[in-house]
Amino acid sequence: MAELVWTGSYTADSNGNGKGIGALSLGADGHVASLGLATAADSPSFLAIHPELPVVYAVEEHAQTVRAYRPSGASGLDPLGGTWPAGPAACHVAVDPQGRFLVVACWGDGQVVLYELDHDGGITSRHSAAPAVDPYGAGPGGEARPSRAHASLMLPDGRIMTTDLGHDLLRVWRYVPGEGLVADHQVVLPKGSGPRHLTRHSSGTVFVVTEYSIEVATVRPSPDGTFELAAIGPATAEGAFDGDSAAEIGLSPDGRHAYVGVRGSNRICVLRVTEDGTRLEPLADVPSGGNWPRHHLVRAGWLHVAHERSNDVVTFRLHPETGLPEGPISRVETGSPTALLAAGHLDGS
Structure with missing residues (x-):
């Protein structure tokens, strides 16, 4: 049965070739087909889906907004609220x-x-959290590094972990209804590493890919719930090259492998997760099949890579034992894709 995937994009306001949120069909045989434009939007660069309702959320990066959508027909989206x-x-x-x-x-x-x-998935209120403070302070000339929030991860205990790429921080928050996010604690990463995206292993370990240093930080919870940096090591088997910047990190469904996209040299780097889920070991670097792999989606047996600058999504078969990508076996054109969001089966289930 085919799976529906929404695609974020950069549009003309961000010098991209996209038109809004797109729709793809992922077949059980790995074949990917375009279903066209789901809805026009201005640079909907990242997407998320409600856990229970058929509601999709998109940030419009250049317009500095967020909006909710609900399905319309087989592969369309209509705005839900303003x-x-x-x-x-x-x-x-x-x-x-x-x-x-x-x-x-x-x-x-x-x-x-x-x-x-609200109960229908609509947005009802907005709360801005406290700004980050650079743990490394100002530079020798008094210059301040800008804060660059980049991603968030929902933790099983209800807390939220966010990355600050500019301040080399992971910040952990608690949600207070009616107030928003309240700071719990933070984890400081090496200066200049640039924590970008993150994913949680079933062992409780959080793996954080660093955009600037092209590494993966391993963060573990202590008995009192405070996260601590356990290790940090290279994301690549062959090393980073000039002009590289790491993008996305994703885990295989069985938790045995992690996949990191590296822009510039355009690679997907495969890492083995140790048996206890506490460390990563680089295995191999594979050409991503396009230009500027900004985001990727790992499914059982398949890896789908969104290339922002070659305007395509490329699919690889994943070897069941080694976890290494084989192919590519499929390529579909779509304008400046920036995110891939699995949305269930095309029959709506």
Whole structure:
């Protein structure tokens, strides 16, 4: 049975070739087909889906807004309510597993913004969290590094972890209804590493890919619930090259392998997860099959890579034992794709 995937994009306002949120069909045999434009939007660069309702959320990066959508027909989307203000370069959105709120990260000024949701998935209120403080202080000439919030991860205990790429921080928050995000604690990563995106292993370990240093940080919870940096190591088997920047990290459904996209040299780097889920070991680097692999989607047996600059999504078969990508076996054109969001089967289930 085919799977529906929504695609975020950069549009003309961000010098991209997209037209809005697109729709793809992923076949059980790995074949990918375009279903056309789901809805016109201005640079909907990242997407998230409600855990229980057929509601999709998109940040409009250049317009500095966030908006909800609901399905229309087999592969269309209609707005649900109006747009809500976010912040400069709003680049990521994630939804609470209980459907109570969503969190938007803003690269432009470091804002982390929480929006509460109603029972229909509509946005009802906005709360901006406290700004980050650079743990490394000002530079030798007194210059300050800008805060660059980039992603958020919902934790099983209800807390939220966010990355600050500019301040080399992971910040952990608690949600207070009617107030938004309240700081719990933070984890400081090496200066200049640039934590970007993150994913949680079933062991409780959080793996964080660093955009600037091209590494993966391993963060573990202590008995009191405080996260600590356990290790940090290279994301690549062959090393980073000039002009590289890491993008997305994703885990295989069985938790045995992690996949990191590296822009510039255009690679997908495969790492083995140790048996206890506490460390990563680089295995191999594979050409991504296009230009500027900004985001990827890992499914059982398949890897789909969105290339922002070659305007395509490329599919690889994943070897069942080694986890290594084989192919590519499929390529579909779509304008400046920036995110891939699995949305269930095409029959709506």
